[in-house]
Amino acid sequence: MEKTMNLTIRVWRQKNRLDVGKFAEYKLANISEDSSFLEMLDILSEQLVADGHEPVAFDHDCREGICGMCSMTINGIPHGPESGTTACQLHMRHFHDGQTITIEPWRAKPFPVIKDLVVDRTPLDKIIQAGGFITARAGSAVDANAMPIAKGIADYAMDAAACIGCGACVAACPNASAMLFTGAKVAHMNSLPQGKAEKDRRTLAMVTTMDGEGFGGCTNIGECEAACPKSIPLDMIAHLNRDYAVAQMKNFFKPVA
Amino acid sequence: MCSLCSFFKSTIGRKILMALTGLVLVLFVMGHMLGNLQIFLGAEVINAYAYKLHHLLPAAALWGIRIFLLGSIAVHIWAAVTLTLDNRKARPDRYDDDKMVQASYSSRTMRMSGIILLAFIVFHIAHFTARNVPGMQYEEAGVIEPTMVPLVKHGEVVVKNGHPVDTFNVNDMMVDGFQVWWVSVFYIVATGLLCMHLTHGVSSMFQSVGLRNALWRKRLDRVALVYGWVVFLGFAVIPLSALTGILKKDPTGGLPVAAAEITETLHK
DSSP, X not given: OOOEEEEEXXXXXXXXXXXXXXXXXXXXXXXXXXXXXHHHHHHHHHHHHHTTOOOOOOOOSSSSSSSOOOOOEETTEETOSSTTOOGGGOBGGGSOTTOXXXXXXXXXXXXXXXXXXXXXXXXXXXXXXXXXXXXXXXXXXXXXXXXXXXXXXHHHHHHHHTOOOOOHHHXXXXXXXXXXXXXXXXXXHHHSHHHHTTHHHHHHHHHHHHHHTTOXXXXXXXXXXXXXXXXXXXXXXXXXXXXXXXXXXXXXXXXXX | OOHHHXXXXXXXXXXXXXXXXHHXXXXXXXXXXXXHGGGGGOHHHHHHHHHHHHHSSOHHHHHHHHXXXXXXXXXXXXXXXXXXXXXXXXXXXXXXXXXXXXXXXXXHOHHHHHHHHHHHXXXXXXXXXXXXXXXXXXXXXXXXXXXXXXXXXTTEEOEETTEEOEEEOHHHHHHHHHHSHHHHHHHHHHHHXXXXXXXXXXXXXXXXXXXXXXXXXXXXXXXXXXXXXXHXXXXXXXXXXXXXXXXXXXXXXXXXXHHHHHXXXXXX
């Protein structure tokens, strides 16, 4: 027989960007341990609607851990207590009967709260727009397998490309730094032959945009790596630092942009 | 924007400067510690070492090195302060349930340990280099100049141009200075904080310039831990030995007794 649990949910309620926002506490009964965290929130929302209240707004899309939409800090940890797991892939069996669960939105100046748990993550898109692409004529791309790429490099780029851009790294960082996100994107593009041509320009542009969007700096404490649902390693930040130093050096003698 | 301006303005550029200046200071503390430990080899050795530091290079070069070191500290602090302000601005709100998954205590308290270390450095320079801490002038009341003793080599006074060479009696300055219990406690606490600061910093500086990966992170974290503890023990053992009487004053500056008497009469 499946086990069920009774929970107290403390969730952040905020009407809009300008609202101050505060915690609200709700009781939930008979939650199956097999339900996912977002299903639990769905049940909570249905209960709220039935009682004539507004449901809790939260971002979600694929619910299979690959789209990067779900974004909530559960008991102080972005995406909750399980490592390498998105909130949508988190199951209630990792919680226990009678537990109080605190749910907050990502907290970072560049991510203003739109409503409840939904934040505006446009600054990450702006970083991508600054350099997260390769310049090629549309329709002229050669077949991917026409360009030989060493296995090690392909694997490394794939590990970097695993970043789903959810922003948990920013949320986990006490400085709201987007270095792990930017590092993953830079490492992904800069290590493949297609991206190499624009390596220095890309690195400088993405870092300048990252700083300009108001993200903080890295203090190398590693909380982003621990919170990342795709377990992107700190190596990506080292890669970004390395490429940035090289790009600045080259740019000093001959502008790369 | 000029390329250098953008480097200094960027978060990564400032972290690279922090790493490079950190490296200068990391190497300096090791040299300073090894130099200081010579006090255990006797007054002759430590006094000769101090003399060498002051006279090996022309005064201009000595000041050049001092300015380079103080400049490194200044750049290190400038980067730390401006980055901290930016970081605070980027994350104004804390989580209600604020917790860390794995960040070490030392990595999260770099600012605290850094600020106390700065206060220590100011005191330390006033204490031993400028020698103007009230009540700690290593002499009878009111005399600010520290004891001068003859420079000794192989048990004999070094004579230059027919005169015995005078040098600071560093041995007695250190033993005297550390016999004040709260001074010693401050030195030991400060070197303990230095140990913490280095435990994170020595590994972190490699990350900031991009010379680290998962494997080397583990290794460098271990190196940093050992480095921090070696520096702590190497520095802390001196005030501890002075307090417990293991280190003793030597007013002759390391001369064997008979020779000491002769120089004393010569001086008169």
